[in-house]
Amino acid sequence: MNKKIIIGLIFIFAIALALKFMPEDVHAKTDFEKMQEIARNLCTNPNSTDSRCLEYFRHNSNGLQRTAQEKIGIIGNYESSDFDPMEYLSTWNFNNLAPAESAKYYKETKREDGSLLREYWIHAEDKEIEIAPGVFFPAWTYNGQVPGPTIRATEGDLIRIYFANKGTKPHTMHFHGFHPSAMDGAMTEDFVYPGQSFTYEFEADPFGVHLFHCHSVPLKQHISKGLYGAYIVDPKNDTRPKPDKELIIVMNAFDTNLDGENEVYAVNTQAFYYAMNPIKVKKNELVRIYLINIVEFDPVNSFHLHATFFDEYRTGTRQEPNSYTDIVSMAQAERSILDVRFKYPGMYMFHAHVSEFTELGWMGFFEVTE
Numbered sequence: 126m127n128k129k130i131i132i133g134l135i136f137i138f139a140i141a142l143a144l145k146f147m148p149e150d151v152h153a154k155t156d157f158e159k160m161q162e163i164a165r166n167l168c169t170n171p172n173s174t175d176s177r178c179l180e181y182f183r184h185n186s187n188g189l190q191r192t193a194q195e196k197i198g199i200i201g202n203y204e205s206s207d208f209d210p211m212e213y214l215s216t217w218n219f220n221n222l223a224p225a226e227s228a229k230y231y232k233e234t235k236r237e238d239g240s241l242l243r244e245y246w247i248h249a250e251d252k253e254i255e256i257a258p259g260v261f262f263p264a265w266t267y268n269g270q271v272p273g274p275t276i277r278a279t280e281g282d283l284i285r286i287y288f289a290n291k292g293t294k295p296h297t298m299h300f301h302g303f304h305p306s307a308m309d310g311a312m313t314e315d316f317v318y319p320g321q322s323f324t325y326e327f328e329a330d331p332f333g334v335h336l337f338h339c340h341s342v343p344l345k346q347h348i349s350k351g352l353y354g355a356y357i358v359d360p361k362n363d364t365r366p367k368p369d370k371e372l373i374i375v376m377n378a379f380d381t382n383l384d385g386e387n388e389v390y391a392v393n394t395q396a397f398y399y400a401m402n403p404i405k406v407k408k409n410e411l412v413r414i415y416l417i418n419i420v421e422f423d424p425v426n427s428f429h430l431h432a433t434f435f436d437e438y439r440t441g442t443r444q445e446p447n448s449y450t451d452i453v454s455m456a457q458a459e460r461s462i463l464d465v466r467f468k469y470p471g472m473y474m475f476h477a478h479v480s481e482f483t484e485l486g487w488m489g490f491f492e493v494t495e
Contacts, residue, residue: 156202156258157389160397161484168488169480174431179472179490182400203395205255208270210393211402214372217277217357218243230268240281243329247274248289249296249317249339249352256379256389257396257486264351265292265339271394272375272419273354276337278329280361286325290317296347297323299340300356301458303330311340332360333441334415334460348457349380349421357415357441364444366464368413370406376428376455376477376487378420387422389486390477396486399475403492408470414463415441418455427454428463429478430491435465452478467493 154162160182168178212221219227234242247267254264254271267273278284290296295318297310304327309315317323339352355373377394378387389396406412414435418426429452436446437453441462453461467473476488 157260157396157486160258160400160486164397164486164488165480165484168474168476169483174474178474182397182490183403202258203255203398204259205261208254208394210395210398211404213270213272213275213393214374214404215370217275217355217373218245219274230274236283238281240279240283242283242285243276243278245274245276245284245286246289247286247298249292251292254351254394256381256391256394260381260389260396262351262379262381262389265294265296265347266351267298267354271351271353272377273337273352275355275357275373277357277359279359280329280332282329284325284327284329287322288317288325289322290319293319294347295319295341296339296352297341298325298337300325300327300337301335302333302356302358303327309340313342316341329358331442332358334417334462335440336417336419336458336460338419338458345421348419349378351377353377353419355415355417360444365438366411368464369410371413371415372404373415374417374428376416376418376420376426378423378482378487380422385422387420387485390420390482391486392489397488399489403472403490405492405494406467408493408495409466409468412465412467414465415460416453416455416463417460418457420457423482425454425456425479426482427452427478428475430463430465430475431473432469432471433465433467433473435463438462438464454478467491469493470495 163181167175219231230246232244236242250266250269252264252266252269253261256262264271288298295316297315297317299310308325308327335356337354337356339347341347374392376392379389381388416428420426434449434451437448437450439447439461470493473491476483
């Protein structure tokens with residue numbers, strides 16, 4: 126037999142033998158792929174959610190089972206500790222930091238009319254962030270996180286932002302709300318180039334749930350890469366019911382292969398995070414959700430909450446709700462305030478009512494206790 130043929134057959138046999146005895150975990154799916162499969166098969170039934178959906182994701186965050194299950198690749202572990210989606214839910218004006226640390230980024234001073242001067246130190250920087258277990262994305266960020274830090278004020282307060290561009294592209298901060306044209310951050314003459322800085326100043330108006338984002342060009346790139354955040358303005362005379370808990374939820378997505386389509390969907394950046402770590406609330410307490418859609422490349426996103434309804438305040442600019450429903454649909458940059466109470470204890474899913482988004486990471490649970 127030809128010597129080359131013999132060598133080829135031996136090589137093929139060696140590969141087959143190696144594959145046969147290769148450790149099982151080499152063949153295992155990645156953490157994120159396994160999560161996608163579970164979501165697709167158990168979590169997106171149009172009539173009901175399979176109980177195994179909840180069981181899987183609850184086990185996912187159960188430390189007692191991690192050691193054994195990690196070996197076959199079915200446990201999703203986030204490696205990075207830079208960003209905490211649970212902490213982000215109720216963080217604004219850097220209230221998650223100790224006073225000495227917070228003072229580096231935020232300061233408030235009372236004005237003569239009783240309102241506040243709120244000063245912020247915000248910078249843009251390039252940073253790799255984790256968007257799914259073991260999946261990292263080269264983001265452009267405000268203060269090293271996506272979404273950026275939440276800015277919150279009361280109607281009539283003066284907001285002053287010292288913005289520095291520590292990134293590699295021209296960036297800006299563009300706020301939805303009232304402000305002079307010089308503060309708009311949208312025109313080429315407004316671009317803040319790498320190494321430069323700019324001070325934004327305007328009064329907080331109107332009240333509602335708004336957002337800010339980079340308005341440099343190409344706009345779709347600067348938004349999809351992560352330069353956005355929540356901007357909340359509370360009414361000076363608030364007649365709405367007082368909430369027991371407030372949560373900030375930003376619906377976002379990531380184009381990991383730069384083909385103009387998203388491969389990972391989430392709320393507050395990390396796919397399936399609130400499925401693995403349910404948001405804890407109490408029965409009958411009033412939960413106020415500040416909901417923002419900033420997904421690029423998809424014309425419509427949605428938010429659906431199981432087993433209850435909520436009052437929706439579109440854009441939050443009126444103090445009476447516009448509707449009472451269990452689902453809202455939003456184009457990019459639309460937002461609403463949702464007031465909800467849960468009548469019964471238990472686990473309740475929330476997710477996009479587009480199954481593809483759910484399967485790619487946009488789902489979570491509320492854990493309601495007595």
